[in-house]
Amino acid sequence: MFIAMNRFRIGLGKEDEFARIWKERETNLPEVPGFIAFHLLRGPSDEQCTLFASHTVWASRGHFEAWTRSDAFRRAHGGAGQSAGLYLGPPQFEGFEVIQAIDGRPAD
């Protein structure tokens, strides 16, 4: 399992607009081979900005990399420039391999 995260530093007061852009975008992720789940995460704030992270779980690093080479990926990222005023600096990508997993009990 592989987790792809992009960290975004969003100017204070711009958080709702940033979240709205993500919620309104169209995505074909559920049809992409190896896609398991996507979450948009809101992290801590400091005096300058609020940390957000996109957090996508893939079956493997290979599935993620295949998606980044697809036409659908290019289309999904073509509009990023429209919201450039929200960002303090470029997003920071981090890819993680899952090396240990502990699952909770199924809900009753």
Add this chain to the structure above:
Amino acid sequence: MFIAMNRFRIGLGKEDEFARIWKERETNLPEVPGFIAFHLLRGPSDEQCTLFASHTVWASRGHFEAWTRSDAFRRAHGGAGQSAGLYLGPPQFEGFEVIQAIDGRPAD
């Protein structure tokens, strides 16, 4: 849903020892109310260190905070000093609220 991450900078060549310590530790996490899943993640390396992250999914921030106040939490973290030689600096905690979720199709 809430994701608690701790980021660890581990000296080059110490990665396997760090992973072994995590795999060998005893944990009662599956019995803790609100615990959903734990993953230990291995991220990118640079010239100094390799980034790891512990990544725990909770039903809510409140469930996570209740666990940090428990005796089990104190026991689980009491031994951290034994492996201090592995770390470049203290761990960096980040808590994230899930504000959007997209799920993949169930496996065939």
